[in-house]
Amino acid sequence: MGQYCCTIRWTPRRALHQVSHAAPTIAPSAYRLNMGKSPTDKLKLMPGNDRCADCGRLGPDWSAKNHGVIVCIRCAGVHRKLGTHVSTVLSLVADDWDEESLNMVRAKKGNRAVNSVLEAKLPLTFARAALLTDAAALERFIRSKYESGVFRKEGDGQLVSTQPAAVSSSKVAMVEYVGIVFVELLAGYDLPPSKACFAGAPYVVFSTSGQTAKTGIAHVNARGDHAWKPPGKVSLNCKTTGSIIAVQLYSNDIFGTPQVLAVGGIQLSKGMPERMKQSVQLVSTSTSPDQKQLGASKAGGPTLEVLVSLHIIT
Known part of the structure; x- marks a missing residue:
């Protein structure tokens, strides 16, 4: 009987010893529950x-x-x-x-x-x-x-x-002014080719409410699509929930002068969900002037994939 009791006591101690060594492998999703708050x-x-x-x-x-x-x-x-x-x-x-x-x-x-x-x-x-x-x-x-x-x-x-x-x-x-909008630029598809004498990789400039923010340059993946890794993340103040974020695709020529390749726009609304993924249709600047206005788009044209998050002042 004494030997039986000794076995029962030793087993949970051994189990606890094993768990304590396994603690560092807690999944990230469990970190906040088990290890405390985020930094x-x-x-x-x-x-x-x-x-x-x-x-x-x-x-x-x-x-x-x-x-x-x-x-x-x-x-x-x-x-x-x-x-x-x-x-x-x-x-x-x-x-x-x-x-x-x-x-x-x-x-x-x-x-x-x-x-x-x-x-x-x-x-x-x-x-x-x-x-x-x-x-x-x-x-x-x-x-x-x-x-x-x-x-x-x-x-x-x-x-x-x-x-x-x-x-x-x-x-x-x-x-x-009503809040701050975050835009994460993820990828670009069917982007217009750089014009003659262009040497730089494409990048994007977002602007609204008199402010502008520029992303880093894109990298071409194995499929020939453009990707931003890490995402080209920018943030801007916005003055109204109905604001439009102007989107301009750029590339620098061999002299380092920025040249616009395509334009588009992102419409903001107060009820939009946080981190909403959107496909932004662009219009190449090589088209006729009346087609260059923000919001104009055509099926199959150049597209940017973005995540948009609008933080409203309460």
């Missing part, structure tokens, strides 16, 4: 990161990574307007993060620590709640905080002044 989710757990560093809105899921802050989508849109020389914006959900970017945010110790520096001289009477409804005030505050640094210890604590015309145009732009 970007863990950024949200840093002190103060449960609220937007700028307007205070709960549950932010964007980052101005070079400043080490976590912000909401509305404030992320303003940071993007400042330009990448001031703020580099990434989504905690939709963007791919490398270890360098993660470490950049971790090093700042969270929104609370960053704001203790960037808002050291923020007036006690400052009404942060107004930033939730006043788009012009929000942009003025973010520009003052990050672009001018007036709330730092060495600053004067005063919001930067803007010309009336600049405030007006900014306000109009912010009222029309």
Whole structure:
């Protein structure tokens, strides 16, 4: 009987020993359940990161990574307007993060620590709640905080002044702005051949709301189709849910001068699902001028395969 009991006790210990050695092979889909949150989710757990560093809105899921802050989508849109020389914006959900970017945010110790520096001289009477409804005030505050640094210890604590015309145009732009759109360029089929004296591989430029974003060059696979690996991923602010993203296929000539090979367009709509795959029909620029307009297409023409995701401000 004693020997029998000893056998029963030894078996589960052996099983547990085996499982502990097998733990590193847990499938990626089980990682979040068994090993904890993803690296970007863990950024949200840093002190103060449960609220937007700028307007205070709960549950932010964007980052101005070079400043080490976590912000909401509305404030992320303003940071993007400042330009990448001031703020580099990434989504905690939709963007791919490398270890360098993660470490950049971790090093700042969270929104609370960053704001203790960037808002050291923020007036006690400052009404942060107004930033939730006043788009012009929000942009003025973010520009003052990050672009001018007036709330730092060495600053004067005063919001930067803007010309009336600049405030007006900014306000109009912010009222029309509704979100950020991500486009992942996957492949191209039946793309028009490069013209005489062309030497470069094709690439694509997307543009909307006065902004442009350029992908890397395509590579030709065994079937003769063009592919972007990794995907040519870009992101742009959009001002209305009915915006059209202009699509232009380029190649550089032997002098390095960009030449348009074909054009097309992607229609955005508020109800579109996240990461919706689309086939974008293009029109070659070698056709007659009246056929070059965005949205014009013909069966069997050049086609780009893309994934589109529209993140609406709520």
